[in-house]
Amino acid sequence: MTWTPFASVAETLRALESGAVSSEEVTRAYLERIANLEGRVHAFLSVYPDEALAAARAADARRMAARRHPDETLPPLLGLPIAVKDVLAVRGMTLTCGSRILEGFVPPYTATAVQRLLDAGVIIVGKTNTDEFAMGSSTENSAYGPTHNPWDLSRVPGGSSGGSAAAVAARMVPVALGTDTGGSVRQPASYTGVSGLKPTYGRVSRYGLVAYGSSLDTVGVLAPAVADLVPFFTLMAGHDPRDATSMDLPVPAVDLTDAVEAVQGLRVGLPKEYFLAEGMQPEVVQAVQAAVRHLETLGAQVVEVSLPHTEYALPVYYIIAPSEASANLARYDGIRYGPRVGAARMWDVFYRTRGRLFGPEVKRRIMLGTYALSAGYYDAYYAQAQKVRTLLKRDFERAFEQVDLLAAPVAPSTAFKLGEKTEDPLAMYLEDVFTLPANLAGVPGLAFPVGFDEQGLPIGMQLMGPHFREDLLFRVAHAYQQTTDWHTRVPPVAR
Amino acid sequence: MLSREEVIHIAQLARLELTPEEIERYREQLSAVLDYFAKLAEVDTTGIPPTASVLPPRSVLRKDEPRPGLPREELLANAADTEDGQFKVPPVLE
Numbered sequence: 301m302t303w304t305p306f307a308s309v310a311e312t313l314r315a316l317e318s319g320a321v322s323s324e325e326v327t328r329a330y331l332e333r334i335a336n337l338e339g340r341v342h343a344f345l346s347v348y349p350d351e352a353l354a355a356a357r358a359a360d361a362r363r364m365a366a367r368r369h370p371d372e373t374l375p376p377l378l379g380l381p382i383a384v385k386d387v388l389a390v391r392g393m394t395l396t397c398g399s400r401i402l403e404g405f406v407p408p409y410t411a412t413a414v415q416r417l418l419d420a421g422v423i424i425v426g427k428t429n430t431d432e433f434a435m436g437s438s439t440e441n442s443a444y445g446p447t448h449n450p451w452d453l454s455r456v457p458g459g460s461s462g463g464s465a466a467a468v469a470a471r472m473v474p475v476a477l478g479t480d481t482g483g484s485v486r487q488p489a490s491y492t493g494v495s496g497l498k499p500t501y502g503r504v505s506r507y508g509l510v511a512y513g514s515s516l517d518t519v520g521v522l523a524p525a526v527a528d529l530v531p532f533f534t535l536m537a538g539h540d541p542r543d544a545t546s547m548d549l550p551v552p553a554v555d556l557t558d559a560v561e562a563v564q565g566l567r568v569g570l571p572k573e574y575f576l577a578e579g580m581q582p583e584v585v586q587a588v589q590a591a592v593r594h595l596e597t598l599g600a601q602v603v604e605v606s607l608p609h610t611e612y613a614l615p616v617y618y619i620i621a622p623s624e625a626s627a628n629l630a631r632y633d634g635i636r637y638g639p640r641v642g643a644a645r646m647w648d649v650f651y652r653t654r655g656r657l658f659g660p661e662v663k664r665r666i667m668l669g670t671y672a673l674s675a676g677y678y679d680a681y682y683a684q685a686q687k688v689r690t691l692l693k694r695d696f697e698r699a700f701e702q703v704d705l706l707a708a709p710v711a712p713s714t715a716f717k718l719g720e721k722t723e724d725p726l727a728m729y730l731e732d733v734f735t736l737p738a739n740l741a742g743v744p745g746l747a748f749p750v751g752f753d754e755q756g757l758p759i760g761m762q763l764m765g766p767h768f769r770e771d772l773l774f775r776v777a778h779a780y781q782q783t784t785d786w787h788t789r790v791p792p793v794a795r
Numbered sequence: 796m797l798s799r800e801e802v803i804h805i806a807q808l809a810r811l812e813l814t815p816e817e818i819e820r821y822r823e824q825l826s827a828v829l830d831y832f833a834k835l836a837e838v839d840t841t842g843i844p845p846t847a848s849v850l851p852p853r854s855v856l857r858k859d860e861p862r863p864g865l866p867r868e869e870l871l872a873n874a875a876d877t878e879d880g881q882f883k884v885p886p887v888l889e
Contacts, residue, residue, distance in 0.1 A: 408869035502850045515848070544855040545848075615832040626809060633810070635882055640875035646887045647810075655812025663811055667802075667825060670809040681832065686845030688838050693849060725824050726831060742849030767850075 305329045306471040306794075309380065309528040316363070316379050323363075323379025327356040327423055330381050334425070334472045337793060342447050343457075343467035345386045346394050347426035352381060355423040376531060378421030383476040385464050386427035387434050388414055388519070389508040393424070397510050398432040398442035401632045401657035403639055411508025412543065413519045413536040414477070420535050428476055429463030432659045433629065434484055434512045436460050437731040440722055441661045448718070449492060450791035451757055455715040458488030458731075461522065465492040468522045470794040475523040475532060481513045482617055483710070483735025485520035486747035490710035490760025493749045495777065495787060496522040497529050500767045501742035502547040504533075505540030511628040513621035514545075516739040525787050526748055526777040530554045533770060547768070554771045559779040564599030566776065568592065569703030573610035574734050581713040587751030587759040588709045591780065595707070598779060605702055607695040610737055612688050617736040618729055619672045619685040626669030629662065664725060693741040696764075705765040705772055709734055710747045714757035738764050746773040749786040758786075796826045 303312065303321035306329070315321045331349050338344060359379035366372045384390055387397050389407035396402045410418065418424070431441035439447040439462025447462040449455040450470040457466040461478030465488035468476050478485040480498035489496030497520045504519040511517065521532040539548040570592060575585055596602050634640035634653030641652040658666070672681035699706060711731055721728045738745040743764050750761040763773045781787050802822045806813045813821065867880055876883040 405873050408865050408872070515846075541857065545850065547850060548853075609838070612835060612838060615835045618828065619832060619835075630810075634875060635884055636870075637873035638875070642885075644885060645889065646884045649885055650810040651812040654810050655806075658811070660817075663813075663817075664821065664824060666809045666811065667805045667821060668828065671805050671825070671829075674805070674808060680836070683845060684835050684838075684840060687840035687843045688835060689846040690843050691838065691840070693846060726827055729828075740849075 306333070306474070308525055309474050309523060309531065312380060312474060313377070323356040323359040323423070324353060326379065327352050327381045327425065330425060330473055333470070333794070337470050337472060340448060340453055340793065341450055341466050341470055341472070342445055343428055343463045343470065343472055344383070344426045345396055345398065345429050345444055345463070348393065348424070352423050352425045356381070359421060359423065375419065375421035376535070377417065379423065380421065381423045381425045381473055382417065383426050383428050383464060383467050383473040384414055384424055385461050385476065385478050386430055387479055387510045388477060389510070390414055390424055390427070393427055395427070395510070396444070397434070398430040398444060399657070399659065399662070400443045401638050401653070405637050409508060412505035412540045414508065416535050417532065425473060428461070428467055431460035431462070432662050433510065433625070434460040434479055434481055435625070435661050435665055437483070437487060437728050438721065439463060439488070440718065441659060443659050446718055449715045450793050451493065452715065452755070453793070455717055455757070456491065458491035458711070458715065460484040462488045464522050465489055465494055465496070468492070468494045468524060469791055471790060475521060475528055478520050478522050479509060480518050480520045480739065481516045482621060482739050483732045485522060486710050486735050486745055486760070486762050487731065489522050489747040490749070491715040491758065493758030493786070493789060493791070494522050494524050495526045495529060495746070495748040496520060497533055497770065498738060498745045499533060499537065499770055500744045501739070502545050503744070503768065503770070504536045505543040505546045507540055507542040513624040514628060515624060516621060518739070526746065526774055526781055527556055530556065530774055549768060552771055554774050556775060556778045559775045560598060560782050562775055563595060563779045566600045566705070567703040568595055568600045568602045569605035569699055569706045570602060571607045571610065571699065571706055571708055572604050573607055574708035577712050577733055579712060581753065583753040584709050584711070584713060584759050588707070588761045591750035591761050592707050594784065595776065595780065598783065603703060605699045605706070607699060607737065609688065609691045609695050613692055613736040613740055614729060614733055616685045616688050616692065616740060617732070618668065619681050620689065620740070622665040622669030623672050623682050624669070626666045626673065629666055632658070661725070689740050692737055696737070696741045696743055700766045705763050705776065707761060707763055710760040710762045711735070714753045714755070714759055735762070743767055744770045744773055746770070746777050748777050748781065749789070751786060797822050797829070
């Protein structure tokens with residue numbers, strides 16, 4: 301067999317196992333792609349070519365040595381290059397969170413989710429761009445400049461995992477890790493025509509993920525095809541004593557064989573509120589409806605359901621997440637890590653370091669959260685938001701009594717122009733209207749491409765399922781991809 | 796609409812130094828967002844408990860056993876200023 305550059309994860313692993321290609325050759329091919337496109341896409345905040353090639357040669361040596369010892373089992377992802385969103389700690393690699401306040405910070409430890417993949421043999425080629433502290437929907441809030449959408453360089457890739465999504469879409473890496481607090485894996489996946497998983501809250505350890513909204517944060521993964529995501533999810537998931545919210549539950553193996561047949565008889569719910577939002581792009585509605593009809597032809601039973609509190613998800617999220625952020629980001633004070641803006645007295649160090657090194661959106665959210673938690677406003681904002689969150693969660697519980705999973709658009713429109721929404725925070729927040737509910741309810745969501753609009757921009761659909769049923773989402777989405785080819789399309793810049 | 800004084804008060808609580816232009820911009824932007832949030836008041840939440848966790852309740856207690864932490868020099872390596880193995884800060888009081 302031979303290796304086709306930029307093949308799927310499974311094909312690349314098979315080629316590595318057969319000896320048709322070395323990890324060094326694979327890694328070099330991706331590094332060359334990064335060198336060629338990074339100037340236009342800006343998907344990365346740091347790239348480590350020398351370290352990656354050294355790790356690739358070590359992986360090749362290990363594989364060679366194992367040929368002489370046939371009973372030795374090799375790690376499952378040995379020699380496969382990946383990228384990691386720059387909000388996850390990797391020992392020895394800078395961790396900026398897209399912020400000046402962490403410029404030059406090198407963490408002394410590695411996130412559990414990343415460590416499990418390193419143990420499985422992956423090679424980290426670099427850290428990807430993100431909205432500052434994952435706060436944003438376009439990657440324009442990065443202090444280090446925006447990422448450009450590979451499908452149209454004048455447009456945003458979505459956010460906050462826009463660097464990871466663009467890197468995968470442009471085939472600069474086969475797979476990249478992202479995080480999803482309010483849609484930050486699914487929405488950029490949708491804008492760039494790739495597949496992306498937001499797991500159930502508590503499924504993947506958050507240890508080593510820089511905290512934003514701790515009751516909402518999840519570690520996810522992006523790749524062209526759903527099948528590529530599965531081994532990464534399976535390896536990352538599972539209990540970690542270092543994250544008290546990580547659930548001590550078995551992670552079932554995900555069996556994708558006969559996925560198409562398994563769609564027969566599944567009940568797929570269409571939440572009507574997700575098709576009625578103001579200002580929705582008609583092509584998005586049409587593409588999602590066509591994808592659902594496709595599932596119907598595979599044997600699914602499609603029924604309309606209602607999640608009546610959907611319209612409140614946006615205010616609930618933008619109270620709870622900033623409230624949690626205002627506490628989580630209190631630690632950036634110029635004392636223990638990151639640059640310090642000097643002053644004669646300590647209090648002024650705090651004010652100046654935070655005031656000057658946090659970007660506009662981070663300051664906006666810290667202030668929103670501080671306000672919502674402050675004396676006199678707590679009950680009206682934070683306490684009311686947590687009660688409405690209970691109602692949103694119940695909406696999902698009721699829906700999953702009627703159907704096995706839900707199918708809906710990921711975002712109201714396709715990728716917008718750089719600069720189009722930067723002056724209007726509320727317009728930017730409205731991009732998240734369909735992704736926030738899954739985070740607030742803690743349920744898993746899986747986004748994947750289901751078409752393109754007239755301008756050639758990808759359209760995504762998301763499946764949402766009951767807690768801990770990622771396996772179901774994977775099987776149905778894989779069945780869709782087995783019988784369609786949207787996920788195989790590559791943007792012109794990467795052809 | 797938030798007053799200028801309210802914005803300054805919030806920024807002080809959050810330890811954020813703001814320029815006069817930022818104060819004015821955040822006054823407008825935060826007011827617009829808070830106006831939008833007002834729609835939450837229309838939801839009847841009588842008798843609805845606040846969400847404490849989206850996960851099933853369970854014990855997360857573990858044995859309190861001492862374990863080694865990260866080496867001191869690694870933890871100090873990222874600090875702007877250190878002395879004698881400790882973080883160094885400017886005077887708190889004069």
